[in-house]
Amino acid sequence: MGDIYNILITGVGGQGVIMLGNILREYGLKVPFIKNVVGTETRGVSQREGSVIASTRYLIESKIYSLEENYETEDLISPLIPLNDAHLVLGLEPLETIRHIKYISEKTVVVLNTHQKYPRNVIIGSKKEKKYPSIGYIIDLLDQLARRTISLNFNELSKIKLDDSIYANIILLGVGMREFREIFNKKVIYNLLIDKFGNNSKNLNAFEIGYNLINDL
Amino acid sequence: MSGNEAFARGIYESGVRYSANYPGTPLSEVGDYLKFLSETSYSFTFDYALNEKVALESCIGASWTGVRTVVMFKHLGLNVAADPLHTFPYSGVNGGMLILCGGDPGILSSTNAQDNRLYSLHTKIPIIEPATVQECKDYIKKGLRFSELYDIPIYLHVTTRLCHSYGIVTYGEIEPPKERGFFEKDPNRYINTRGRALINQKKYFEKIGQVAKNNKIFHLFNFIKAKKEPEKFEIPNDNRIGILTSGSSYSYVVQACQKLEINPPILKLGLIFPINREEICHFANQYNLNTLLVVEELEPFIETFSKSVFCNYCNAKRDLTIHGKDNLPNIGELNTEIVIRFLTQHIKIKSTPLIEEINRKEELLKEILPILPIREPTFCSGCQYRPVFYALKKTVKKLSNQLGIDFIYGGDIGCYTLSEAYPYQMLDWVICMGAGIGIANGIAQVVSEKQKLIAFIGDSTFFHTGIQALLNAIKNNTDIMVIIFNNYWTSMTGQQEHIATPREIIKKFGNKSTTDSKGIDLINLLESIGLDKSNLIISGAYNIEALERIFSSNLIKSGIRVIVINEECALEKKRRLRKQSDNKEQNKQERIYYTLTDSCTKCNECIEYLGCPAINAEYVQKEEMINNSTQGKQCLKYYIDENACIPDICPGICKSVCKNNSIKKTLINPNFQKKSV
Numbered sequence: 001m002g003d004i005y006n007i008l009i010t011g012v013g014g015q016g017v018i019m020l021g022n023i024l025r026e027y028g029l030k031v032p033f034i035k036n037v038v039g040t041e042t043r044g045v046s047q048r049e050g051s052v053i054a055s056t057r058y059l060i061e062s063k064i065y066s067l068e069e070n071y072e073t074e075d076l077i078s079p080l081i082p083l084n085d086a087h088l089v090l091g092l093e094p095l096e097t098i099r100h101i102k103y104i105s106e107k108t109v110v111v112l113n114t115h116q117k118y119p120r121n122v123i124i125g126s127k128k129e130k131k132y133p134s135i136g137y138i139i140d141l142l143d144q145l146a147r148r149t150i151s152l153n154f155n156e157l158s159k160i161k162l163d164d165s166i167y168a169n170i171i172l173l174g175v176g177m178r179e180f181r182e183i184f185n186k187k188v189i190y191n192l193l194i195d196k197f198g199n200n201s202k203n204l205n206a207f208e209i210g211y212n213l214i215n216d217l
Numbered sequence: 218m219s220g221n222e223a224f225a226r227g228i229y230e231s232g233v234r235y236s237a238n239y240p241g242t243p244l245s246e247v248g249d250y251l252k253f254l255s256e257t258s259y260s261f262t263f264d265y266a267l268n269e270k271v272a273l274e275s276c277i278g279a280s281w282t283g284v285r286t287v288v289m290f291k292h293l294g295l296n297v298a299a300d301p302l303h304t305f306p307y308s309g310v311n312g313g314m315l316i317l318c319g320g321d322p323g324i325l326s327s328t329n330a331q332d333n334r335l336y337s338l339h340t341k342i343p344i345i346e347p348a349t350v351q352e353c354k355d356y357i358k359k360g361l362r363f364s365e366l367y368d369i370p371i372y373l374h375v376t377t378r379l380c381h382s383y384g385i386v387t388y389g390e391i392e393p394p395k396e397r398g399f400f401e402k403d404p405n406r407y408i409n410t411r412g413r414a415l416i417n418q419k420k421y422f423e424k425i426g427q428v429a430k431n432n433k434i435f436h437l438f439n440f441i442k443a444k445k446e447p448e449k450f451e452i453p454n455d456n457r458i459g460i461l462t463s464g465s466s467y468s469y470v471v472q473a474c475q476k477l478e479i480n481p482p483i484l485k486l487g488l489i490f491p492i493n494r495e496e497i498c499h500f501a502n503q504y505n506l507n508t509l510l511v512v513e514e515l516e517p518f519i520e521t522f523s524k525s526v527f528c529n530y531c532n533a534k535r536d537l538t539i540h541g542k543d544n545l546p547n548i549g550e551l552n553t554e555i556v557i558r559f560l561t562q563h564i565k566i567k568s569t570p571l572i573e574e575i576n577r578k579e580e581l582l583k584e585i586l587p588i589l590p591i592r593e594p595t596f597c598s599g600c601q602y603r604p605v606f607y608a609l610k611k612t613v614k615k616l617s618n619q620l621g622i623d624f625i626y627g628g629d630i631g632c633y634t635l636s637e638a639y640p641y642q643m644l645d646w647v648i649c650m651g652a653g654i655g656i657a658n659g660i661a662q663v664v665s666e667k668q669k670l671i672a673f674i675g676d677s678t679f680f681h682t683g684i685q686a687l688l689n690a691i692k693n694n695t696d697i698m699v700i701i702f703n704n705y706w707t708s709m710t711g712q713q714e715h716i717a718t719p720r721e722i723i724k725k726f727g728n729k730s731t732t733d734s735k736g737i738d739l740i741n742l743l744e745s746i747g748l749d750k751s752n753l754i755i756s757g758a759y760n761i762e763a764l765e766r767i768f769s770s771n772l773i774k775s776g777i778r779v780i781v782i783n784e785e786c787a788l789e790k791k792r793r794l795r796k797q798s799d800n801k802e803q804n805k806q807e808r809i810y811y812t813l814t815d816s817c818t819k820c821n822e823c824i825e826y827l828g829c830p831a832i833n834a835e836y837v838q839k840e841e842m843i844n845n846s847t848q849g850k851q852c853l854k855y856y857i858d859e860n861a862c863i864p865d866i867c868p869g870i871c872k873s874v875c876k877n878n879s880i881k882k883t884l885i886n887p888n889f890q891k892k893s894v
Contacts, residue, residue, distance in 0.1 A: 012592065014861070025383050038350075039383040042325070049830050050594045056383075075475060077349050078468035079382040082476060082553045083578055099589055102582060116835070119592045121639050123824070123834045123853070130590040141585075166860055 002035055005058045005183065006081045007176075010100050011092030012117050013050050016169035017041070020090060021054030023173070023192060030188050033061045040079035049120070051096050055081050060183065089146075090176050092169055093117050094138045101145065108146045111176045112139070113168055115155035150175060150214075158206065167206035174210020186211065220353045220380040224289075224317060225250035227357025229261075232392035234284035234312070237264040237272035239681065240710035241291030242326040243380035244319040248289065249711060256727030260394045265713055268650075268681040269294030270301065273316070277305050280314040280370075281407070282398025285361050289317035292333045293649065297682065303340050307417035308407050309368040309424075312398065313361030316342070317373045322514045323550040325377055328630070328647060330548070332515035334374055337490045341425045344490040345438055346374040348467040350384030356487070358389065359437060366434075367424045374489065376514065378465045378550060429491035438487030441500065442471070444480040458564055459504050461497075461523060462512040463489055466551055470512050473556040477566055482506075492522045501527070501537055510563055511541035514551050554579075593638040598831035598858075599791070599867035601758035601784040602633055602702060606641045607827050607874070608764035609671075609700075613643075616772055624772070625660065627672035629653035629683065632709045633702055636673070640828040644673075651682030654690060654699055661695045669772065670697040676739055677707040677715045687779070691747050694776045701779060703739050704786040712789040717742075722785075722793065740781060748779055758784035759868050787866045794865060809864050810883050811857050811872055817879040823871045824855060831861035832871060 007024055011017040021041055028037030036059035042052055059076045084105035091097030091112040104110060114135055122132050142149045154168035170193075177184035190207065197203040218226065224247045228236060236255075238248040248265065255263035266272035269290045276288035295302065295318055302316075321327040337344055343363070347356045356373060364371045405413055428434060462470050463486040470483060482504045484497075501509060509527075511520040520541035527537050544559050545551070554575055561572060596603050613624050628634055628644040629652065637644035646656060657672040664670075674683045679701055690697055705722065707713040714723050717739045743753055752774075754767055771778050813832075824832050837854045857871070857880070864882075872880040 013594075029385070037383070037385060040378065040381055042381075050592050075471060077384075078465075078472045078553065079378070079384070080469075080472075080552055082472055083575055095589060098585065101585060102578060105578075118834060118836075119590050120595070120824075120828065120830075121593055122590045130588060132590060133588065 002059045002061050004076055005060050006086045006103075007056045007058075007088045007090070008081060008086045008100065008103050009054045009056075009090045009092070010096040011052055011169075012096060013052050015052075015092045015117075017052040017054050017092060020169055020173055021056060023189075023196065024056040026192055027184070027189055028056065028058050030192065031185055034183075035059045035061060036076050038076060038079045049117075051099060053096075053100055055079060057081065058183070088176050088180060090172055092172065094135060095119075095132060098133070098138050098141060101141070104142065104145045106145070106147050109176070109179050110142050110146045110149045110151075111172055111179070112142065112149060112151040113154040113172055114139075114151050115153050115165075115168065148179075150179075152213075157209070161209055162202050162206060164202075167202055170203045170206040171210035171213070174207045175213050176210075178211050178214060218350065218383065218386050219246070220347075220350050220375065220382050220384075221246040222250060223350045223353035223384075223386050224357060224375075224380075225254070226386065226388070227354040228287050229254055230354070230389050230391050231313075231358040231361050232285055232394040233287050233357075233361070234260065234394040234396075234398070235262050235264075235276065235279035235286045236288065237266045237275050237286075238289045239266055239269045239272055239294055240707050240713045241294055241319070242710060243321060243375075243377040244289050244291060244317065245710040245713070246380075247317070248713065252713075252724075253726040256725070256729045259729065260396050265707075265715060267716060269298040273298040274301050276314060277301060277310070279398065280310040280312045281308075282311065282400045284312040284395050284398040285314070286312060287315045287317055287357065287361075289319075291327065292318055292320045292331055293327060293329070294318070295333055295336060296331075296649075299336070302336070302342075304409055304414075306340060306342055306370055307409055307414060307421050309421065310364060310370055311368065312395070313364040314370045315357065315360045315364065315373050316370055317357075317375070319380055320374065320376045320515075322376055323378075328649060330515060332518065333372075334489060334518045335516060337372065341422065341491075342370055342372045343425070343428055343488065344372045344374050345488050346464040347379065347487065348464050348485065350379070350382055351386050352487070353379065354386055354389070356438075358392075363434060363437070367428060369421070369424055369428075374464070376465055376550075425491055429493055430495070432493065432496060434488065435493040435496045439485060439496070440487075441482055441484050443482035443504075457505055457507045458510060459484065459500065459506040459508070460510045460512060461486065461500075461519060463487065463519060464514070466512045466514055466556075469551050469553045469556045472553045473560055476553065476557060476571060477560060477564075479560075479564060479566065481564070486519065489519060490522070492519075492526060494526045497523060497526050506537060508563055509537055509539045510560065511539060512545065512551070512556060512559065513541070515547055517542040517547070594635055595638060595828060595830055596632065596635055597788050598829050598861040599787045599863040599870075600632075601704065601782070601787050602636070603827060603829060604758055604761050604870045605700070605702070605764060605782055606636050606643060607870075608761045609768055610641055610643060610826075612765050612768040612772060616769065620773065621667065622773070623668045625657075625668055625670050627653035627657040627660075627670065627697075629672075629674045629678050630709075631675035631678050631702070632704075633673045633675060634709075640825055649682075650678050651686050654683055654686035654697065657697045658686060658690050658693075658695055661690075661697050662693070670695075671772075672697055672699050674699065674701055675708070676701065676703045676705065676717050677713075679739075680716050680737075687777075688746060690777045696775050696777070698771055698774075698778045698780065701739070701743075701781045703781050703783045704789075706786045706789050708786045708789065712786060712792075740783075743779060743781065748777070752776065752778045753781070754779070755781045755783055758782050759870060761870065761873055787863060791863050791866050810859050810862050811864060811869050811880050812859075812883040813855055813857050814879050814881055816877055817855055818877050819853070819855060820876060822874050822876060823880070827871060827874050829871055831858050831863075832856075833858050833861075 009017050009020045028034045039056040041054040081103050086103035086108050089110045154172050155165040158167040159165045251263040255261050273288050276286040279286045324330045347353045360371045458481045460483045467485045484500045513519050626643045626645045628647040630650045653672040653674050657670045661670045705718045716737050720736050834855050836851050
């Protein structure tokens with residue numbers, strides 16, 4: 001018997017959505033209390049600057065982390081998260097995060113990168129083109145719906161701390177994992193990052209920064 | 218692993234000797250894994266065939282010699298392979314043979330959503346469909362054994378969602394493949410002329426009849442999921458409901474039942490065709506059902522068959538009503554919410570908060586989603602197609618203003634289909650592979666001189682089904698300007714090799730050389746098929762001025778003209794070159810990038826008309842003096858993203874279109890200090 005725990009990653013092609021999805025799935029295989037892992041991602045023509053999402057679902061032993069429902073291993077087969085059922089949303093881009101608001105409810109913790117990536121058609125398109133909603137509106141909406149919303153410009157943080165904005169996704173992952181410490185064993189995830197990026201990678205620093213961020217603030 | 222990896226693993230475990238494929242979403246990756254396997258294993262052969270028909274035919278041949286084969290392509294590919302598909306089952310197979318075919322009900326990466334299960338109405342080929350990633354692997358072995366039991370091909374139906382899903386897979390035993398096959402002559406069986414075909418057809422139909430009655434096969438692929446034994450099943454009189462489903466829909470049904478906290482008996486079909494009448498009736502009788510709900514994507518395939526079962530063969534269950542597509546959509550993918558709604562229409566359920574919750578959320582979505590801007594996909598940064606479309610658009614604009622000519626663009630399947638999107642918008646139709654030149658053939662022969670035809674096609678598509686259309690245009694000397702993008706790879710599906718990929722750059726996965734062919738040189742081929750020298754122009758992609766000259770002299774000519782853009786896919790070239798210089802450690806190298814200087818006047822030439830995704834814009838807070846007080850103002854700033862720009866491949870197209878000379882080459886050293894060069 002166990003509980004189902006759902007993580008959704010949203011973003012734009014090239015931001016590392018697929019990579020974060022891979023890390024989360026690999027993590028699910030590494031720890032003994034996660035009994036089953038499924039997931040899916042949208043791909044195809046959406047890759048170049050298009051909208052991308054990845055979902056990961058864990059079946060966790062009830063003792064470890066108590067959520068409201070109980071399931072058998074065979075019950076977790078659908079890779080799609082049901083409506084309102086995400087527990088953690090890693091939003092790499094604000095617009096893409098509210099595009100997938102379907103999954104966000106009072107059980108959700110949202111970690112949002114407020115760095116906006118404007119669609120080209122918005123920047124130089126005609127007047128008829130829909131406007132990019134204001135960041136205030138997006139955060140308000142998430143605040144209304146989610147249990148907790150952590151929003152920050154992770155690109156800027158990454159640029160300041162690590163000289164390059166490309167580590168924003170791993171910092172964000174660190175923040176998200178800290179929020180669910182019961183599930184994410186820091187040591188295991190750290191070793192996984194070493195396997196993936198090597199011993200000296202700045203990604204390790206990025207993860208540390210993210211993991212300790214809430215403490216530091 | 219993903220569904221696609223599981224298929225490849227299944228093929229590895231089942232002792233498959235030969236496999237062929239033409240890449241296509243959602244199954245492209247399976248071919249990539251098998252290519253790797255063929256270069257590391259001595260007794261496995263894999264082929265990227267020219268098209269799906271060739272792939273299917275070569276697998277039929279291999280199977281006739283007694284070895285196991287799997288052929289795979291996307292649902293649309295089955296149309297190309299439909300000719301042999303309808304006849305070869307009469308002759309049957311010897312080694313087990315699977316036709317692994319990926320459907321795309323949500324049209325995520327295709328041109329239609331056709332339900333390939335309907336092919337079995339006239340081919341009678343049995344269909345199996347997995348529902349989980351584990352089953353993706355298991356069904357390969359099960360399917361091959363099934364195929365060998367009756368000497369018939371088996372169709373393995375799968376959809377995008379499952380191919381791109383991930384799950385835990387338990388490995389099975391590895392059977393080594395049979396090293397060599399032997400073709401045993403049997404004219405009565407393999408020559409399907411009139412009298413013989415009739416006899417073979419009868420034999421084949423009899424086999425399918427046997428499959429439908431085989432209870433062992435039924436239980437090998439199908440199972441009933443119910444929380445309780447039939448005898449103990451608590452059934453309120455008005456709520457005797459069972460569910461019939463298969464594939465991805467099964468996972469949605471399981472999830473919907475969890476959410477609704479109900480446990481109706483579910484018959485999960487893995488073998489969709491032919492339907493075992495006896496077993497289906499048994500299911501209905503066992504649970505004493507009065508309603509059967511059929512949950513499936515697209516067409517009412519299972520529904521139609523189960524209705525016919527209960528109308529004609531199952532006397533005891535005359536009172537059974539069957540619901541399916543009367544309440545479920547036959548367009549698009551299903552999901553848990555759609556299934557929840559469907560179930561609550563027929564099952565009386567106490568708890569309604571869930572439905573209210575869904576309704577509330579859907580109302581919110583209706584309010585929010587329409588105001589969000591969409592993101593249109595575009596070519597990669599530095600892509601070699603971009604300067605071509607840029608130059609073509611400029612030239613066409615000039616010529617149509619001068620001469621009043623209307624240019625028409627025939628589109629095809631490949632990356633160049635993205636010319637449809639912002640900012641080029643040069644595409645008038647996309648139907649299927651090869652239809653760019655094909656349809657242009659007809660238009661060009663009947664329109665007035667004021668309408669001129671341009672047709673785009675890529676190299677892989679050209680060899681797939683474009684070559685016939687071009688030959689036809691050459692035969693009639695039709696007024697079409699054909700642009701062939703020779704980028705050396707089947708790029709859109711993940712840079713697979715094809716017949717005209719230069720042999721020296723072909724990707725090496727393992728040590729075993731799988732080909733000693735020289736391949737075909739596209740230019741040599743074109744020179745030999747009746748195009749005279751003045752009508753066959755070969756050009757690179759990155760010189761915009763040269764391209765404009767070529768286009769302006771060729772656009773208004775009459776007769777067939779072919780322009781070959783000879784430039785490797787920028788993305789693949791980047792990966793290839795970086796792999797070669799991997800050891801030199803990228804980060805420590807100084808690299809040259811293009812950067813925007815302050816003299817930029819935001820004329821939008823680069824960002825709006827060229828549209829390279831490396832050139833970007835962001836809003837910055839800028840302080841301005843207005844009426845003697847400092848005020849913050851939102852201001853658009855353009856910049857070139859260093860992580861996206863690929864200066865080692867693209868020689869700076871943005872620099873050549875910039876009218877103000879604001880784009881400069883910049884040297885960046887590892888400490889991210891910049892200096893102009």
